[in-house]
Amino acid sequence: xxxxxxxxxxxxxxxxxxxxxxxxxxxxxxxxxxxxxxxxxxxxxxxxxxxxxxxxxxxxxxxxxxxxxxxxxxxxxxxxxxxxxxxxxxxxxxxxxxxxxxxxxxxxxxxxxxxxxxxxxxxxxxxxxxxxxxxxxxxxxxxxxxxxxxxxxxxxxxxxxxxxxxxxxxxxxxxxxxxxxxxxxxxxxxxxxxxxxxxxxxxxxxxxxxxxxxxxxxxxxxxxxxxxxxxxxxxxxxxxxxxxxxxxxxxxxxxxxxxxxxxxxxxxxxxxxxxxxxxxxxxxxxxxxxxxxxxxxxxxxxxx
Numbered sequence: 001x002x003x004x005x006x007x008x009x010x011x012x013x014x015x016x017x018x019x020x021x022x023x024x025x026x027x028x029x030x031x032x033x034x035x036x037x038x039x040x041x042x043x044x045x046x047x048x049x050x051x052x053x054x055x056x057x058x059x060x061x062x063x064x065x066x067x068x069x070x071x072x073x074x075x076x077x078x079x080x081x082x083x084x085x086x087x088x089x090x091x092x093x094x095x096x097x098x099x100x101x102x103x104x105x106x107x108x109x110x111x112x113x114x115x116x117x118x119x120x121x122x123x124x125x126x127x128x129x130x131x132x133x134x135x136x137x138x139x140x141x142x143x144x145x146x147x148x149x150x151x152x153x154x155x156x157x158x159x160x161x162x163x164x165x166x167x168x169x170x171x172x173x174x175x176x177x178x179x180x181x182x183x184x185x186x187x188x189x190x191x192x193x194x195x196x197x198x199x200x201x202x203x204x205x206x207x208x209x210x211x212x213x214x215x216x217x218x219x220x221x222x223x224x225x226x227x228x229x230x231x232x233x234x235x236x237x238x239x240x241x242x243x244x245x246x247x248x249x250x251x252x253x254x255x256x257x258x259x260x261x262x263x264x265x266x267x268x269x270x271x272x273x274x275x276x277x278x279x280x281x282x283x284x285x286x287x288x289x290x291x292x293x294x295x296x297x298x299x300x301x302x303x304x
Contacts, residue, residue, distance in 0.1 A: 002177055002185045006224035009186040013159075013228055018183060020156035023102065024206035025252055026302035028078035030124070031069055032094045035084025037061040039292055042112045043090065046166050048193040049242070050293035058089075061288040065092065068257075068299060071284045075255045080303065082124055091118045092289060093298035095198075096149040096167075098124060099180070102304050105133035106179045108147040111167050136179045138172065145172030149196040149298065153180060154228070156206035160185040161225060163197035163215075186225070189217040198247055198297050200236075201225070205250040208232035208277050212241035234273050240265045244295035251300075254278050259286040259296045 003009050037058040039050060062084075069079045085091060097118045099106045105128035110116045119139035129135065138145045150168040152161040160182045162173055177185050191214070194200055200215035201222075209229040213222040226233035236246055243265030248258035256279040263271075263283040274281060286295055 001183070002173065002187060004187050006218065006220035009224050010227060012184050016184065018157040018159060020206060022156050022158060023304055024156040025250060026304050028080060028303040029072060029251065029300040030080045030082070030094055030098060030303055031065065031300055032082050032091055033065050033084045034058060034061040034089070034092050034289070036086045036089045037084075037092065038089045040090040040112070040114055042114045043293065047195050047293040049199065051291040054291060056291055057288055061092070064284070064286050064288050065299065067284045068286065068296065071282055072251060072257065072300070075252065075282060077251045077255070080127070082121075085121070088114070088117050090292055091115065092292065093149070093294045094118070094301040095298055096146040098301045099147045100128070100133060100302065100304050101181055103134055103181070104179055105129075105135050106147065107135070107137045107139050109138045109141060109143055109145045109172060111144050111146065138175050138179065141171070141175060143171035143175050144169045145176050146196065147176065148302070149198050151176050151180070151185075152197050152201055152203055153182070154203045154206045155304070158183040159228070161197065161201065161203070162187040163190040163194065163200070164188065165190050165195050167195055188221045191215055191217060196294075199244065199294075200241055200246050202246055202248055202297060204248075204256060204279065205253050207253075208234070208279070210234040210236055210246050210248065212236040212238065212246055214238060215241070232277050234270055236270070237267070240267065240270060244290060245270070247295040247297040249297045249300060250279065254280055255282060256280065257282050257296055259290065260284060261287055261290060262295065
């Protein structure tokens, strides 16, 4: 079911059955290393967070991506790394293009033509085709669906939260609802400067949520989302959001990964709340990659 107002979402949440029956965290992640990393001026047309002033340092971006992979594997989570492609030099955010459930390998449909090329990578497709996944290719459909950039998922309860922007359309929303096997999706309008939901909110191991309330057109929306995680919703301020503190991910029930930029922006109270909920924060410097308008969560596609 897809609902689009806070009252309907709360009615469904309160009256429906959403047991935590699925895995809350992925068993591994996929990363694509930067190769001849550049900043896409095409993507910058609707990505407020991109830095078009400072020239990209391709070697530094590569070292930072490898540092993130090492940080994740250091906590016991497998990282499957694919090489970058000079034909897609900004293809470092695979979570927009590739995703999985326990049953499905999903290929998204990107808005910008320069990123649509990523969906055709045969090496990544072959990797999943040799495993027990049913392939769902949204890149061949008449829709826009930038997967877990636009759709935040409470995987254990099969609930989704989708911010509508140019990076997802109604057809894409319906396609993702079905592909991810979700029971309930709450869709809502974002402020014009917001392009991806995963910059302004994230569900952490299906047991907590971080969210920037100012990103929503309807103030009732973040209030309703907070009720889905009672007592464990961290309200970010604008400084924290702009530093990508919301673009984080819990890859185990306790291990929370966030860029150093995000960690440095956290208020004392914000960090204390996350730690009180049992999360251990792991960080690494990703400022070179953040010039492209995304951060740590965007760099990892979950493998369930």
